[in-house]
Amino acid sequence: MRILLLMLLSLNLFAIDARLKIETDVEHRSKISLVDGSDNANNKFFNLLLSDFKISGHFIADGVHHRGDISSNFISTEKSKEYVLKYALSDSSGSKLNIRLFKTSNGKEIFKKSYAIPRVSKTPFLAHRAVSDINNILKYSSISWINRYVIFARYTMPKRSEIVLADYTFSYQKSIISGGLSLFPKWADAKQQSFYYTSYADEIPSLNKLNIYTGSKSKIASSEGMIVCSDVKRDGSKLLVTMAPNAQSDIYEISSWGGSKKRVTSFGDIDVNGKYANSESDIVFVSNRMGYANIFKKSLNQSTISQVVYRGRNNNSVDAHGNKVVYSSRESHSSFGQNTFNIYLTSLNSSTTRPLTTTGSNLSPHFSNDGSIVQYIKHRGQNSSIGYINLNSKQSLLFPVNGKKIQSIDW
Amino acid sequence: MMKKPLIIISIISLFLLTACGQKIPDIGDAGTNNITDDTAISGDTVSISESAYGDNPSQNSSKDGFKSIYFAFDNYGISSSMQSVISHNVNNASKSSSKIKLEGNCDEFGTDEYNYALGLKRAKAVKDSMALEGVDVGRTVIVSFGESNPVCSSPTDSCYEKNRRVDLYLIK
Numbered sequence: 001m002r003i004l005l006l007m008l009l010s011l012n013l014f015a016i017d018a019r020l021k022i023e024t025d026v027e028h029r030s031k032i033s034l035v036d037g038s039d040n041a042n043n044k045f046f047n048l049l050l051s052d053f054k055i056s057g058h059f060i061a062d063g064v065h066h067r068g069d070i071s072s073n074f075i076s077t078e079k080s081k082e083y084v085l086k087y088a089l090s091d092s093s094g095s096k097l098n099i100r101l102f103k104t105s106n107g108k109e110i111f112k113k114s115y116a117i118p119r120v121s122k123t124p125f126l127a128h129r130a131v132s133d134i135n136n137i138l139k140y141s142s143i144s145w146i147n148r149y150v151i152f153a154r155y156t157m158p159k160r161s162e163i164v165l166a167d168y169t170f171s172y173q174k175s176i177i178s179g180g181l182s183l184f185p186k187w188a189d190a191k192q193q194s195f196y197y198t199s200y201a202d203e204i205p206s207l208n209k210l211n212i213y214t215g216s217k218s219k220i221a222s223s224e225g226m227i228v229c230s231d232v233k234r235d236g237s238k239l240l241v242t243m244a245p246n247a248q249s250d251i252y253e254i255s256s257w258g259g260s261k262k263r264v265t266s267f268g269d270i271d272v273n274g275k276y277a278n279s280e281s282d283i284v285f286v287s288n289r290m291g292y293a294n295i296f297k298k299s300l301n302q303s304t305i306s307q308v309v310y311r312g313r314n315n316n317s318v319d320a321h322g323n324k325v326v327y328s329s330r331e332s333h334s335s336f337g338q339n340t341f342n343i344y345l346t347s348l349n350s351s352t353t354r355p356l357t358t359t360g361s362n363l364s365p366h367f368s369n370d371g372s373i374v375q376y377i378k379h380r381g382q383n384s385s386i387g388y389i390n391l392n393s394k395q396s397l398l399f400p401v402n403g404k405k406i407q408s409i410d411w
Numbered sequence: 412m413m414k415k416p417l418i419i420i421s422i423i424s425l426f427l428l429t430a431c432g433q434k435i436p437d438i439g440d441a442g443t444n445n446i447t448d449d450t451a452i453s454g455d456t457v458s459i460s461e462s463a464y465g466d467n468p469s470q471n472s473s474k475d476g477f478k479s480i481y482f483a484f485d486n487y488g489i490s491s492s493m494q495s496v497i498s499h500n501v502n503n504a505s506k507s508s509s510k511i512k513l514e515g516n517c518d519e520f521g522t523d524e525y526n527y528a529l530g531l532k533r534a535k536a537v538k539d540s541m542a543l544e545g546v547d548v549g550r551t552v553i554v555s556f557g558e559s560n561p562v563c564s565s566p567t568d569s570c571y572e573k574n575r576r577v578d579l580y581l582i583k
Contacts, residue, residue: 158560180460181464183557200463225535247531286523407559
Protein backbone atom coordinates (compact mmCIF):
# COMPACT_ATOMS: atom_id res chain seq x y z
CA MET A 1 0.00 0.00 0.00
CA ARG A 2 2.85 2.36 0.88
CA ILE A 3 4.64 1.51 -2.35
CA LEU A 4 1.46 2.16 -4.33
CA LEU A 5 0.94 5.49 -2.58
CA LEU A 6 4.56 6.36 -3.22
CA MET A 7 4.17 5.62 -6.93
CA LEU A 8 1.01 7.71 -7.18
CA LEU A 9 2.70 10.65 -5.48
CA SER A 10 5.67 10.33 -7.82
CA LEU A 11 3.43 10.28 -10.90
CA ASN A 12 1.60 13.35 -9.65
CA LEU A 13 4.81 15.25 -9.06
CA PHE A 14 6.13 14.45 -12.53
CA ALA A 15 2.79 15.50 -14.04
CA ILE A 16 3.27 18.87 -12.36
CA ASP A 17 6.81 18.97 -13.73
CA ALA A 18 5.61 18.54 -17.33
CA ARG A 19 3.02 21.29 -16.96
CA LEU A 20 5.51 23.68 -15.42
CA LYS A 21 8.06 23.07 -18.14
CA ILE A 22 5.68 24.34 -20.81
CA GLU A 23 5.11 27.53 -18.83
CA THR A 24 8.77 28.12 -18.07
CA ASP A 25 9.82 27.56 -21.70
CA VAL A 26 7.70 30.58 -22.61
CA GLU A 27 9.29 32.57 -19.82
CA HIS A 28 12.80 31.67 -20.97
CA ARG A 29 12.54 33.41 -24.30
CA SER A 30 14.53 36.63 -24.33
CA LYS A 31 12.56 39.85 -24.45
CA ILE A 32 14.02 42.21 -27.01
CA SER A 33 13.16 45.68 -28.19
CA LEU A 34 14.04 47.07 -31.64
CA VAL A 35 15.17 50.65 -32.21
CA ASP A 36 15.34 51.82 -35.82
CA GLY A 37 18.12 54.33 -36.37
CA SER A 38 17.78 54.45 -40.18
CA ASP A 39 17.49 57.85 -41.87
CA ASN A 40 14.10 56.75 -43.21
CA ALA A 41 12.06 54.37 -41.07
CA ASN A 42 11.39 51.15 -42.97
CA ASN A 43 8.32 49.25 -41.75
CA LYS A 44 8.90 46.33 -44.13
CA PHE A 45 12.40 45.72 -42.77
CA PHE A 46 11.18 46.12 -39.17
CA ASN A 47 8.50 43.46 -39.83
CA LEU A 48 11.13 41.15 -41.31
CA LEU A 49 13.16 41.41 -38.10
CA LEU A 50 10.01 40.73 -36.05
CA SER A 51 9.23 37.61 -38.16
CA ASP A 52 12.77 36.33 -37.75
CA PHE A 53 12.72 36.79 -33.97
CA LYS A 54 9.29 35.17 -33.73
CA ILE A 55 9.95 32.05 -35.80
CA SER A 56 13.26 31.48 -33.99
CA GLY A 57 11.24 30.55 -30.91
CA HIS A 58 13.94 32.12 -28.73
CA PHE A 59 12.74 35.72 -28.51
CA ILE A 60 9.71 37.75 -27.58
CA ALA A 61 10.15 40.87 -29.68
CA ASP A 62 8.41 44.15 -28.85
CA GLY A 63 6.06 44.98 -31.74
CA VAL A 64 6.53 48.74 -31.30
CA HIS A 65 8.65 50.31 -34.04
CA HIS A 66 10.88 52.52 -31.88
CA ARG A 67 13.04 55.20 -33.44
CA GLY A 68 16.38 56.31 -32.03
CA ASP A 69 19.98 57.20 -32.69
CA ILE A 70 22.08 54.08 -33.38
CA SER A 71 25.30 55.84 -32.35
CA SER A 72 23.89 56.70 -28.92
CA ASN A 73 24.22 54.27 -25.99
CA PHE A 74 20.98 55.63 -24.46
CA ILE A 75 18.42 52.81 -23.99
CA SER A 76 16.38 53.98 -21.00
CA THR A 77 12.91 53.66 -22.59
CA GLU A 78 13.38 49.93 -23.30
CA LYS A 79 14.58 48.84 -19.86
CA SER A 80 11.62 46.46 -19.46
CA LYS A 81 13.28 44.26 -22.07
CA GLU A 82 16.41 42.18 -21.55
CA TYR A 83 18.02 43.26 -24.80
CA VAL A 84 17.77 46.22 -27.13
CA LEU A 85 18.72 45.93 -30.78
CA LYS A 86 19.62 49.22 -32.42
CA TYR A 87 19.91 49.07 -36.19
CA ALA A 88 20.26 51.33 -39.20
CA LEU A 89 19.52 50.31 -42.79
CA SER A 90 20.70 52.26 -45.81
CA ASP A 91 20.36 51.50 -49.50
CA SER A 92 22.30 54.31 -51.13
CA SER A 93 24.86 52.05 -52.83
CA GLY A 94 23.72 48.49 -52.36
CA SER A 95 22.15 47.63 -49.05
CA LYS A 96 23.95 48.09 -45.74
CA LEU A 97 22.84 47.21 -42.23
CA ASN A 98 24.53 48.21 -38.97
CA ILE A 99 23.42 46.61 -35.72
CA ARG A 100 24.28 47.10 -32.06
CA LEU A 101 22.94 44.79 -29.35
CA PHE A 102 22.69 46.11 -25.79
CA LYS A 103 22.05 44.29 -22.54
CA THR A 104 19.61 46.45 -20.63
CA SER A 105 20.59 45.30 -17.13
CA ASN A 106 23.96 47.04 -17.39
CA GLY A 107 23.48 49.14 -20.54
CA LYS A 108 26.55 47.61 -22.18
CA GLU A 109 26.93 46.88 -25.89
CA ILE A 110 27.46 43.14 -26.28
CA PHE A 111 27.48 42.76 -30.05
CA LYS A 112 28.12 45.00 -33.02
CA LYS A 113 28.23 44.13 -36.70
CA SER A 114 27.81 45.55 -40.19
CA TYR A 115 26.34 43.71 -43.17
CA ALA A 116 26.44 44.72 -46.81
CA ILE A 117 25.11 43.32 -50.05
CA PRO A 118 25.38 44.85 -53.53
CA ARG A 119 21.80 44.12 -54.63
CA VAL A 120 19.11 46.01 -52.72
CA SER A 121 16.57 43.31 -53.64
CA LYS A 122 18.47 40.93 -51.34
CA THR A 123 17.99 43.20 -48.30
CA PRO A 124 15.77 40.59 -46.53
CA PHE A 125 18.84 38.35 -46.20
CA LEU A 126 20.53 41.08 -44.13
CA ALA A 127 17.72 40.89 -41.57
CA HIS A 128 17.89 37.10 -41.48
CA ARG A 129 21.67 37.07 -41.10
CA ALA A 130 21.59 39.67 -38.31
CA VAL A 131 18.93 37.81 -36.30
CA SER A 132 20.76 34.53 -36.85
CA ASP A 133 23.99 36.12 -35.52
CA ILE A 134 22.20 37.62 -32.48
CA ASN A 135 20.67 34.20 -31.79
CA ASN A 136 24.15 32.64 -31.91
CA ILE A 137 25.80 35.31 -29.77
CA LEU A 138 23.17 34.67 -27.09
CA LYS A 139 24.06 30.96 -27.32
CA TYR A 140 20.66 29.70 -28.42
CA SER A 141 20.43 26.66 -30.70
CA SER A 142 21.17 27.56 -34.31
CA ILE A 143 18.51 29.03 -36.57
CA SER A 144 20.78 29.14 -39.62
CA TRP A 145 17.93 27.83 -41.77
CA ILE A 146 16.53 31.37 -41.95
CA ASN A 147 19.57 32.31 -44.08
CA ARG A 148 18.89 29.63 -46.67
CA TYR A 149 17.36 30.07 -50.09
CA VAL A 150 13.91 28.65 -50.70
CA ILE A 151 13.33 27.35 -54.22
CA PHE A 152 9.88 26.73 -55.62
CA ALA A 153 7.97 26.04 -58.86
CA ARG A 154 4.74 27.87 -59.67
CA TYR A 155 2.34 27.52 -62.55
CA THR A 156 2.03 30.51 -64.89
CA MET A 157 -0.43 29.02 -67.42
CA PRO A 158 -1.39 25.53 -68.65
CA LYS A 159 1.80 23.53 -69.37
CA ARG A 160 3.96 26.47 -68.31
CA SER A 161 5.70 27.23 -65.02
CA GLU A 162 8.67 29.04 -63.58
CA ILE A 163 11.18 28.11 -60.90
CA VAL A 164 11.86 30.91 -58.44
CA LEU A 165 14.50 31.58 -55.81
CA ALA A 166 13.34 33.30 -52.61
CA ASP A 167 14.17 33.99 -49.00
CA TYR A 168 12.04 32.11 -46.48
CA THR A 169 9.60 35.05 -46.14
CA PHE A 170 9.23 35.43 -49.93
CA SER A 171 10.14 39.12 -49.59
CA TYR A 172 12.95 38.39 -52.06
CA GLN A 173 12.05 36.53 -55.24
CA LYS A 174 13.97 35.93 -58.45
CA SER A 175 12.91 33.79 -61.40
CA ILE A 176 15.64 31.24 -62.21
CA ILE A 177 13.93 29.18 -64.94
CA SER A 178 11.10 30.42 -67.11
CA GLY A 179 9.58 29.56 -70.46
CA GLY A 180 8.75 25.86 -70.34
CA LEU A 181 7.27 23.43 -67.87
CA SER A 182 9.82 22.93 -65.06
CA LEU A 183 8.65 21.30 -61.84
CA PHE A 184 9.73 19.72 -58.53
CA PRO A 185 12.92 21.71 -57.76
CA LYS A 186 15.14 20.03 -55.15
CA TRP A 187 18.44 21.33 -53.78
CA ALA A 188 21.36 19.16 -54.90
CA ASP A 189 23.85 20.13 -52.18
CA ALA A 190 23.99 21.56 -48.68
CA LYS A 191 25.54 24.79 -49.98
CA GLN A 192 22.58 25.37 -52.31
CA GLN A 193 24.69 25.87 -55.41
CA SER A 194 22.73 23.52 -57.69
CA PHE A 195 19.27 22.02 -57.80
CA TYR A 196 17.50 19.18 -59.61
CA TYR A 197 14.21 19.72 -61.42
CA THR A 198 11.86 17.92 -63.78
CA SER A 199 11.89 19.35 -67.29
CA TYR A 200 9.19 18.80 -69.91
CA ALA A 201 11.29 20.28 -72.71
CA ASP A 202 11.47 16.96 -74.59
CA GLU A 203 9.03 14.26 -75.66
CA ILE A 204 9.38 12.53 -72.30
CA PRO A 205 10.23 14.19 -68.94
CA SER A 206 13.85 14.48 -67.86
CA LEU A 207 15.64 15.18 -64.59
CA ASN A 208 18.04 18.09 -64.99
CA LYS A 209 20.56 19.72 -62.68
CA LEU A 210 21.28 23.47 -62.79
CA ASN A 211 24.00 25.48 -61.05
CA ILE A 212 22.37 28.76 -59.98
CA TYR A 213 25.65 30.70 -60.11
CA THR A 214 27.25 29.43 -63.34
CA GLY A 215 24.11 28.42 -65.26
CA SER A 216 25.68 25.08 -66.20
CA LYS A 217 22.95 22.53 -66.86
CA SER A 218 23.08 18.74 -67.26
CA LYS A 219 20.56 15.98 -67.87
CA ILE A 220 20.77 13.31 -65.13
CA ALA A 221 18.08 10.88 -66.33
CA SER A 222 14.81 10.70 -68.25
CA SER A 223 11.77 8.47 -68.08
CA GLU A 224 8.53 7.91 -69.92
CA GLY A 225 5.53 8.73 -67.75
CA MET A 226 7.12 10.80 -64.99
CA ILE A 227 10.40 11.52 -63.24
CA VAL A 228 10.78 13.46 -59.99
CA CYS A 229 13.72 13.93 -57.62
CA SER A 230 12.16 13.39 -54.19
CA ASP A 231 15.20 13.59 -51.92
CA VAL A 232 18.98 14.01 -51.93
CA LYS A 233 21.45 12.39 -49.52
CA ARG A 234 23.07 14.81 -47.08
CA ASP A 235 26.44 14.39 -48.83
CA GLY A 236 24.79 14.92 -52.23
CA SER A 237 26.10 11.62 -53.62
CA LYS A 238 22.75 9.89 -54.25
CA LEU A 239 19.14 10.82 -54.79
CA LEU A 240 15.76 9.17 -54.48
CA VAL A 241 13.81 9.49 -57.71
CA THR A 242 10.30 8.48 -58.71
CA MET A 243 10.45 7.11 -62.26
CA ALA A 244 8.14 5.08 -64.47
CA PRO A 245 10.25 3.44 -67.18
CA ASN A 246 7.58 0.73 -67.52
CA ALA A 247 4.62 3.10 -67.06
CA GLN A 248 4.71 2.17 -63.38
CA SER A 249 5.77 4.76 -60.80
CA ASP A 250 8.44 3.27 -58.53
CA ILE A 251 11.21 4.66 -56.36
CA TYR A 252 14.83 4.39 -57.49
CA GLU A 253 18.08 5.45 -55.88
CA ILE A 254 20.45 6.89 -58.45
CA SER A 255 23.90 8.44 -58.24
CA SER A 256 24.15 12.21 -58.53
CA TRP A 257 25.69 11.90 -62.00
CA GLY A 258 23.02 9.42 -63.12
CA GLY A 259 25.51 6.57 -63.60
CA SER A 260 24.14 3.92 -61.25
CA LYS A 261 20.49 3.11 -60.72
CA LYS A 262 18.92 0.86 -58.06
CA ARG A 263 15.21 0.07 -57.95
CA VAL A 264 14.06 0.43 -54.33
CA THR A 265 10.34 -0.38 -54.69
CA SER A 266 8.61 -2.58 -57.24
CA PHE A 267 4.92 -2.45 -56.39
CA GLY A 268 2.47 -2.83 -59.27
CA ASP A 269 0.65 0.40 -58.55
CA ILE A 270 1.73 3.79 -57.10
CA ASP A 271 4.96 4.27 -55.10
CA VAL A 272 6.16 7.89 -54.91
CA ASN A 273 7.77 10.56 -52.70
CA GLY A 274 10.72 8.58 -51.31
CA LYS A 275 12.56 10.32 -48.45
CA TYR A 276 15.69 9.22 -46.62
CA ALA A 277 14.96 8.42 -42.97
CA ASN A 278 16.81 7.41 -39.81
CA SER A 279 20.53 7.47 -40.74
CA GLU A 280 19.67 7.41 -44.47
CA SER A 281 19.57 3.61 -44.32
CA ASP A 282 15.77 3.60 -44.64
CA ILE A 283 13.21 5.44 -46.72
CA VAL A 284 9.66 6.52 -46.06
CA PHE A 285 7.36 6.88 -49.05
CA VAL A 286 3.76 7.20 -50.23
CA SER A 287 2.08 4.14 -51.70
CA ASN A 288 -1.45 3.03 -52.49
CA ARG A 289 -0.63 -0.62 -51.77
CA MET A 290 -3.53 -0.75 -49.29
CA GLY A 291 -5.97 0.72 -51.78
CA TYR A 292 -5.44 4.32 -50.72
CA ALA A 293 -2.45 6.66 -50.38
CA ASN A 294 -0.57 6.02 -47.16
CA ILE A 295 2.90 6.28 -45.62
CA PHE A 296 5.26 3.29 -45.50
CA LYS A 297 8.85 2.58 -44.47
CA LYS A 298 11.45 0.36 -46.13
CA SER A 299 15.13 -0.38 -45.64
CA LEU A 300 17.21 0.45 -48.71
CA ASN A 301 18.81 -2.99 -48.53
CA GLN A 302 15.92 -5.20 -47.45
CA SER A 303 12.58 -5.98 -49.01
CA THR A 304 10.44 -5.73 -45.85
CA ILE A 305 7.94 -2.88 -45.95
CA SER A 306 6.10 -1.61 -42.88
CA GLN A 307 3.19 0.76 -42.47
CA VAL A 308 4.05 4.03 -40.70
CA VAL A 309 0.68 5.77 -40.40
CA TYR A 310 -2.48 4.11 -39.08
CA ARG A 311 -4.93 6.99 -39.44
CA GLY A 312 -6.55 8.78 -42.39
CA ARG A 313 -7.67 7.43 -45.75
CA ASN A 314 -5.49 9.54 -48.03
CA ASN A 315 -2.01 10.46 -46.76
CA ASN A 316 -0.47 11.79 -49.93
CA SER A 317 2.90 13.42 -49.18
CA VAL A 318 5.67 12.86 -46.64
CA ASP A 319 9.03 14.10 -45.40
CA ALA A 320 11.44 12.68 -42.83
CA HIS A 321 14.27 13.96 -40.66
CA GLY A 322 15.99 11.21 -38.70
CA ASN A 323 13.12 9.32 -37.11
CA LYS A 324 10.66 12.25 -37.32
CA VAL A 325 8.03 12.11 -40.05
CA VAL A 326 5.60 14.75 -41.30
CA TYR A 327 2.82 13.97 -43.73
CA SER A 328 -0.27 15.57 -45.23
CA SER A 329 -3.61 13.87 -44.95
CA ARG A 330 -6.77 14.55 -46.96
CA GLU A 331 -9.65 14.80 -44.50
CA SER A 332 -12.56 15.24 -46.88
CA HIS A 333 -13.61 13.50 -50.07
CA SER A 334 -15.24 16.18 -52.17
CA SER A 335 -15.14 15.89 -55.93
CA PHE A 336 -16.59 19.36 -56.42
CA GLY A 337 -15.14 21.60 -53.72
CA GLN A 338 -11.98 22.50 -51.84
CA ASN A 339 -10.79 19.50 -49.85
CA THR A 340 -9.29 19.78 -46.38
CA PHE A 341 -5.70 18.60 -46.03
CA ASN A 342 -3.87 18.74 -42.69
CA ILE A 343 -0.26 18.18 -41.67
CA TYR A 344 0.65 15.64 -38.99
CA LEU A 345 3.90 14.93 -37.14
CA THR A 346 4.76 11.39 -36.11
CA SER A 347 7.80 9.25 -35.34
CA LEU A 348 9.24 6.02 -36.71
CA ASN A 349 9.93 4.96 -33.13
CA SER A 350 6.50 5.49 -31.62
CA SER A 351 2.84 5.68 -32.55
CA THR A 352 2.45 9.21 -31.17
CA THR A 353 0.95 11.53 -33.76
CA ARG A 354 0.37 15.25 -33.40
CA PRO A 355 -1.64 17.53 -35.74
CA LEU A 356 0.27 20.61 -36.88
CA THR A 357 -2.56 22.25 -38.84
CA THR A 358 -6.30 22.11 -38.31
CA THR A 359 -8.00 23.96 -41.18
CA GLY A 360 -7.59 24.57 -44.91
CA SER A 361 -5.66 22.84 -47.65
CA ASN A 362 -2.15 22.20 -46.25
CA LEU A 363 0.21 20.16 -48.40
CA SER A 364 3.82 19.19 -49.13
CA PRO A 365 5.37 19.41 -45.64
CA HIS A 366 9.17 19.73 -45.46
CA PHE A 367 11.57 19.75 -42.53
CA SER A 368 14.23 22.43 -42.22
CA ASN A 369 17.78 21.09 -42.55
CA ASP A 370 18.02 20.84 -38.75
CA GLY A 371 14.56 19.27 -38.38
CA SER A 372 13.26 21.97 -36.03
CA ILE A 373 10.86 23.69 -38.46
CA VAL A 374 8.18 22.34 -40.79
CA GLN A 375 7.45 24.27 -43.96
CA TYR A 376 4.28 23.60 -45.96
CA ILE A 377 2.12 24.96 -48.79
CA LYS A 378 -1.36 26.26 -47.98
CA HIS A 379 -3.61 26.56 -51.04
CA ARG A 380 -6.65 28.80 -51.26
CA GLY A 381 -8.22 28.66 -54.73
CA GLN A 382 -5.54 29.60 -57.25
CA ASN A 383 -3.43 31.35 -54.58
CA SER A 384 -0.87 29.85 -52.22
CA SER A 385 0.78 30.74 -48.93
CA ILE A 386 3.84 29.22 -47.33
CA GLY A 387 3.57 28.25 -43.68
CA TYR A 388 6.23 27.56 -41.06
CA ILE A 389 5.78 25.78 -37.74
CA ASN A 390 8.50 25.76 -35.08
CA LEU A 391 8.14 22.30 -33.55
CA ASN A 392 9.77 23.32 -30.27
CA SER A 393 8.19 26.68 -29.54
CA LYS A 394 4.94 26.00 -31.48
CA GLN A 395 5.38 29.42 -33.14
CA SER A 396 3.92 29.59 -36.63
CA LEU A 397 4.07 32.03 -39.53
CA LEU A 398 2.24 32.23 -42.85
CA PHE A 399 3.51 34.19 -45.86
CA PRO A 400 1.13 34.75 -48.80
CA VAL A 401 2.55 34.28 -52.28
CA ASN A 402 -0.24 35.87 -54.25
CA GLY A 403 -1.32 35.44 -57.82
CA LYS A 404 0.05 32.05 -58.82
CA LYS A 405 -0.34 28.54 -57.53
CA ILE A 406 2.80 26.98 -56.06
CA GLN A 407 3.51 23.49 -57.42
CA SER A 408 6.34 22.38 -55.14
CA ILE A 409 8.97 23.83 -52.83
CA ASP A 410 12.31 23.02 -51.23
CA TRP A 411 14.73 24.87 -48.90
CA MET B 412 6.19 6.93 8.78
CA MET B 413 4.54 8.34 5.68
CA LYS B 414 6.14 11.76 6.00
CA LYS B 415 9.74 10.68 5.34
CA PRO B 416 9.35 9.29 1.78
CA LEU B 417 7.09 12.22 0.91
CA ILE B 418 9.77 14.69 1.96
CA ILE B 419 12.45 12.78 0.03
CA ILE B 420 10.32 12.70 -3.14
CA SER B 421 9.51 16.39 -2.79
CA ILE B 422 13.20 17.29 -2.47
CA ILE B 423 14.16 15.12 -5.47
CA SER B 424 11.32 16.58 -7.56
CA LEU B 425 12.24 20.13 -6.62
CA PHE B 426 15.81 19.38 -7.64
CA LEU B 427 14.64 17.92 -10.98
CA LEU B 428 12.40 20.90 -11.68
CA THR B 429 15.21 23.30 -10.97
CA ALA B 430 17.75 21.31 -12.97
CA CYS B 431 15.50 20.99 -16.03
CA GLY B 432 14.83 24.72 -16.23
CA GLN B 433 16.42 26.43 -19.24
CA LYS B 434 18.15 29.63 -18.21
CA ILE B 435 18.29 32.78 -20.23
CA PRO B 436 21.75 32.78 -21.82
CA ASP B 437 24.04 35.10 -19.91
CA ILE B 438 26.95 36.20 -22.02
CA GLY B 439 28.18 38.74 -19.50
CA ASP B 440 30.35 41.38 -21.09
CA ALA B 441 31.88 39.04 -23.64
CA GLY B 442 31.69 40.36 -27.17
CA THR B 443 31.99 44.01 -26.26
CA ASN B 444 35.03 44.25 -28.46
CA ASN B 445 33.52 42.56 -31.50
CA ILE B 446 34.97 44.04 -34.61
CA THR B 447 32.87 45.26 -37.46
CA ASP B 448 32.98 43.13 -40.56
CA ASP B 449 31.23 43.25 -43.88
CA THR B 450 29.31 40.18 -44.94
CA ALA B 451 28.25 39.66 -48.52
CA ILE B 452 25.48 37.08 -48.91
CA SER B 453 26.27 34.94 -51.94
CA GLY B 454 26.88 36.08 -55.46
CA ASP B 455 24.60 36.83 -58.37
CA THR B 456 22.40 34.03 -59.61
CA VAL B 457 21.48 33.23 -63.20
CA SER B 458 18.14 33.33 -64.99
CA ILE B 459 17.62 30.91 -67.88
CA SER B 460 14.87 30.16 -70.36
CA GLU B 461 13.71 26.59 -70.76
CA SER B 462 12.44 25.46 -74.13
CA ALA B 463 8.91 24.12 -74.32
CA TYR B 464 7.98 20.85 -75.98
CA GLY B 465 5.08 20.67 -78.38
CA ASP B 466 2.44 23.16 -79.41
CA ASN B 467 1.04 26.31 -77.95
CA PRO B 468 -0.18 25.43 -74.46
CA SER B 469 -3.67 26.75 -75.22
CA GLN B 470 -4.18 23.58 -77.34
CA ASN B 471 -4.47 21.46 -74.24
CA SER B 472 -6.93 18.86 -75.42
CA SER B 473 -7.01 15.93 -77.82
CA LYS B 474 -6.52 16.52 -81.54
CA ASP B 475 -5.76 14.70 -84.83
CA GLY B 476 -9.20 13.06 -84.65
CA PHE B 477 -8.76 11.63 -81.12
CA LYS B 478 -11.18 12.29 -78.26
CA SER B 479 -10.23 12.76 -74.60
CA ILE B 480 -11.09 10.10 -72.01
CA TYR B 481 -12.57 11.39 -68.73
CA PHE B 482 -12.29 9.92 -65.23
CA ALA B 483 -14.09 10.01 -61.89
CA PHE B 484 -12.62 11.82 -58.87
CA ASP B 485 -9.47 10.15 -57.48
CA ASN B 486 -9.92 7.27 -59.93
CA TYR B 487 -8.11 5.82 -62.92
CA GLY B 488 -10.56 3.14 -64.01
CA ILE B 489 -12.16 3.58 -67.44
CA SER B 490 -15.91 3.85 -67.02
CA SER B 491 -18.36 2.01 -69.27
CA SER B 492 -19.45 5.34 -70.77
CA MET B 493 -15.89 5.90 -71.99
CA GLN B 494 -15.57 2.51 -73.77
CA SER B 495 -17.11 3.88 -76.96
CA VAL B 496 -14.60 6.74 -76.90
CA ILE B 497 -11.77 4.20 -76.55
CA SER B 498 -13.13 2.36 -79.60
CA HIS B 499 -13.32 5.62 -81.52
CA ASN B 500 -9.68 6.36 -80.66
CA VAL B 501 -8.60 2.85 -81.69
CA ASN B 502 -10.30 3.33 -85.04
CA ASN B 503 -8.72 6.76 -85.41
CA ALA B 504 -5.27 5.35 -84.57
CA SER B 505 -5.56 2.87 -87.45
CA LYS B 506 -5.67 5.76 -89.95
CA SER B 507 -2.07 6.69 -89.25
CA SER B 508 1.25 5.01 -88.54
CA SER B 509 2.60 7.89 -86.45
CA LYS B 510 3.34 7.53 -82.75
CA ILE B 511 0.55 8.48 -80.38
CA LYS B 512 1.13 10.61 -77.28
CA LEU B 513 -1.16 9.97 -74.31
CA GLU B 514 -1.09 12.71 -71.67
CA GLY B 515 -2.60 11.99 -68.25
CA ASN B 516 -4.15 14.93 -66.39
CA CYS B 517 -5.68 15.56 -62.96
CA ASP B 518 -7.90 18.13 -61.31
CA GLU B 519 -6.42 20.79 -59.04
CA PHE B 520 -6.76 18.83 -55.79
CA GLY B 521 -3.20 18.00 -54.82
CA THR B 522 0.04 19.22 -56.34
CA ASP B 523 2.29 16.47 -55.15
CA GLU B 524 4.01 13.50 -56.75
CA TYR B 525 1.01 11.33 -56.00
CA ASN B 526 -1.13 13.47 -58.29
CA TYR B 527 1.39 13.02 -61.10
CA ALA B 528 1.38 9.26 -60.49
CA LEU B 529 -2.43 9.33 -60.71
CA GLY B 530 -2.22 11.10 -64.09
CA LEU B 531 0.24 8.43 -65.19
CA LYS B 532 -2.14 5.64 -64.12
CA ARG B 533 -4.90 7.25 -66.20
CA ALA B 534 -2.66 7.43 -69.28
CA LYS B 535 -1.60 3.81 -68.78
CA ALA B 536 -5.24 2.71 -68.38
CA VAL B 537 -6.07 4.26 -71.78
CA LYS B 538 -2.95 2.75 -73.34
CA ASP B 539 -3.85 -0.72 -72.02
CA SER B 540 -7.47 -0.40 -73.18
CA MET B 541 -6.37 0.59 -76.68
CA ALA B 542 -3.87 -2.27 -76.72
CA LEU B 543 -6.70 -4.70 -75.92
CA GLU B 544 -8.43 -3.47 -79.07
CA GLY B 545 -5.34 -3.99 -81.18
CA VAL B 546 -3.25 -0.84 -81.02
CA ASP B 547 0.49 -1.60 -80.99
CA VAL B 548 1.81 -0.36 -77.63
CA GLY B 549 5.12 0.36 -79.34
CA ARG B 550 3.35 3.28 -81.05
CA THR B 551 2.37 4.95 -77.78
CA VAL B 552 4.25 7.33 -75.50
CA ILE B 553 2.68 8.19 -72.17
CA VAL B 554 3.44 11.22 -69.99
CA SER B 555 1.73 12.56 -66.88
CA PHE B 556 1.09 16.28 -66.59
CA GLY B 557 -0.55 16.06 -63.16
CA GLU B 558 -2.63 19.18 -62.57
CA SER B 559 -0.39 21.39 -64.76
CA ASN B 560 -2.59 21.33 -67.86
CA PRO B 561 -6.19 22.27 -66.96
CA VAL B 562 -8.69 23.11 -69.68
CA CYS B 563 -10.58 25.35 -67.28
CA SER B 564 -10.06 26.81 -63.83
CA SER B 565 -13.50 27.75 -62.51
CA PRO B 566 -14.43 26.13 -59.18
CA THR B 567 -17.25 23.98 -60.54
CA ASP B 568 -17.78 20.25 -60.75
CA SER B 569 -18.15 20.35 -64.53
CA CYS B 570 -14.79 22.11 -64.78
CA TYR B 571 -13.04 19.65 -62.48
CA GLU B 572 -14.47 16.77 -64.56
CA LYS B 573 -12.95 18.25 -67.74
CA ASN B 574 -9.53 18.32 -66.09
CA ARG B 575 -9.57 14.64 -65.02
CA ARG B 576 -8.73 13.31 -68.46
CA VAL B 577 -6.28 11.73 -70.89
CA ASP B 578 -5.54 13.68 -74.08
CA LEU B 579 -4.31 11.95 -77.23
CA TYR B 580 -2.57 13.26 -80.33
CA LEU B 581 -0.10 12.17 -82.98
CA ILE B 582 3.62 12.81 -82.58
CA LYS B 583 4.70 14.28 -85.90
